[in-house]
Amino acid sequence: MEKKEYTLSLLVNNKPDVLARVAGVLGGRGYNIETLCVDATLDPRYSKIVLTTIQDKSTINKIEKQLIKLHDVHKVTDITDTGAVSRELLLVRMKLTEKNKADIALIINSFNGRVVTMNGDHCVIEITGEKEFLERAIESLKPLGIEDSARTGIVALERY
Template sequence: MEKKAHTLALTVSNKPDVLARVAGVLGGRGYNIETLCVDATIDPAYSKIILTTIQDKTTMTKIEKQLIKLIDVHKVTDLTKVESVSREMMLVRMKLTDKNKADIALIIDTFNGRVVTMNGDHCVLEITGEKEVIERALASLKPLGIDDMARTGIVALERQA
């Protein structure tokens, strides 16, 4: 069966060990978590975990059923199956040279990014967008010399309640 990336949103108790339990359900069965994002919800008693994993449909259903069995997991939604929006943010540290400055400026402009900080000959860029946008921005920046980078992984939300 065809495998594709699924984005799961889990509403969980905001407690120690919960993330380990969730990760264990996937890891214990040999499934990789591609991206992971966690923070408290409006109600600080709960957290929302957004994770992506690349699976076929049958496996995905099994994973969802195992996750909802966890006592501290209260809701599991496959955001890939509903209308949702998704974003990822990336921070990239670049070494500035006379040669690459103009190109970097153009890339920032193209991807609606911004410079978060500039320090001597280094700058840190911020780019937000869908995963594909981030991938394209990254591809454009790569030849210009990336010092280091960090990505948030995907966050996503249903369009409607």
């Protein structure tokens, strides 16, 4: 069966150890988590976990069934291909030179990014968007000298 990246959204108890249990369901079976985002919901008793993993359909079904068996997991939704809105935040630190300044400004502009901080010859840029969008941004910035970068992983929300 064909593999692709699936996005699962989990509603879980906001307690210690819950993330370890969720990660254990995947890790214990040798499945990699590609991205992971966790935060408390509006109701602080619960957290939402959004994770992505590259699987085939039948494996993702098995993972869902195992996750919902966890006592601390209340809901598991496969939001892949549901038209859910998905976003990721990218932070990139660049070293500024007389040569690259103008190009960086252009790229920031074209990816709707912004400069978060600038001191001396360093700047940190933030860009949000879907995964592929950020990948394109990184590709564009790479030749201009990326010093380091960090990404949040995907957060996603159903449209209705």
